[in-house]
Amino acid sequence: MAKQIVQITVNGEPTDVLVEPRDSLLETLRENLEMTGTKEGCNNGNCGACSVMFDGRLVNSCLVLAVEADGKEVTTVEGLATSEGLHPVQQAFLDKAAFQCGVCTPGFLIATKALLEKHPNPSEHDVRYYLSGNLCRCTGYHKILEAVNAAAESMREGA
């Protein structure tokens, strides 16, 4: 089928992009828009490396078609930091060294931000349950849990 132009607001910037119906939002972000912060792990909805916010909801961008994103707002890891500095979740992952290869990290950052916006003071169960859709092959998760707790604390202080 013919390519079509869709307008996606990515990190606040309305962006026109030419896509095929079979292109995923993940492919469109990485290949058409050259925003490679969002990662591909499994490409089938299991690993969460491709997590983005889609109209305010945490989703796997490998399971959204770009044509479905027409008129929608997407936030990627590139949209977390501001001119003032890193987002508290990014700072916490950095401070706690909560990554090794880093492929899972953008997905964890987005999912952690979504978690903390819902549960500002999450229990360990809340964290493990909410982040069960994000896999990490390197860290063993311990440092990730520490980073999430540190981020929660600094966001509560900042609020």
Add this chain to the structure above:
Amino acid sequence: MKEIDYASAATLSEAASLLSKAGDRARVLAGGTDIIVQLREHRRDIDLLVDVKNVPELSAMTYSATDGLTLGAAVPCYRIYETPAVAAAYPGLVDAVSMIGSAQIQGRASLGGNICNASPAADGIPPVIVYGATLKVQGPNGSREIAAADFCVSPGRTAMRTGEFLVSIHFPPPKPRASAHYLRFIPRNEMDIAVAGSGAYVELDAGGQTFKTVRVALAAVAPRPLPVPEIGEFLAGKTVSDEVIRRAGELASQAATPISDMRGTTEQRKHLAGVLTRRALNGAIERARG
């Protein structure tokens, strides 16, 4: 993924005409969490995806204590548990939709899609059966209703004809001293496919001691989500006791006809069907007594 066409329908009649024209070369797109993976892995060969998320009837969710719940087929899982009145009225449904995939999946996947995908292991289907839900399907010549218990016929196959699609799922209003519970066995804590699952609905008498109506349905132990009417027939009118619940578990194990595969053996699954059914019944009784 091979090349494919995409059309977004704005009305029921537009969706019906797109789907009936393309016949079995088309498939509905709701949350996409199954169909996109199936297309990418070449497990399904179609030419057209018809996005139904902009059809008002498929994206609506209405609930009242007198009319019950009408859930559009494309409503994502999270809307069920994030709507307090609905979550309080149908806790057995919340059990299931909060265990389908991850937070990411629940943000997109719909209960309607879980039903139409018709996996024998689907967590969403046993609760729909035991709540006594009715499914409304639309075809080129109008709509009809199918009882949830009759909807899935074999792995991946439903009672819908080519050109028909699911519009909404209707749950009867909650009754006093009645509730449901769904649970499954998986080797991990989250993010897995059921080795076996059981959903139970119970309605107790005014004193909360005698079964009035009981419905049980099992997951992953038969070629389709399996209603077990024998359990309802056995328990109706009986006083609640460990002994009758144990017997209901045996009936569940007997009704189960599972295969052995990488997730579990026949023997283990028959055993699990019994254990989970006892637990689901006890959970539903506890909720029904409030």
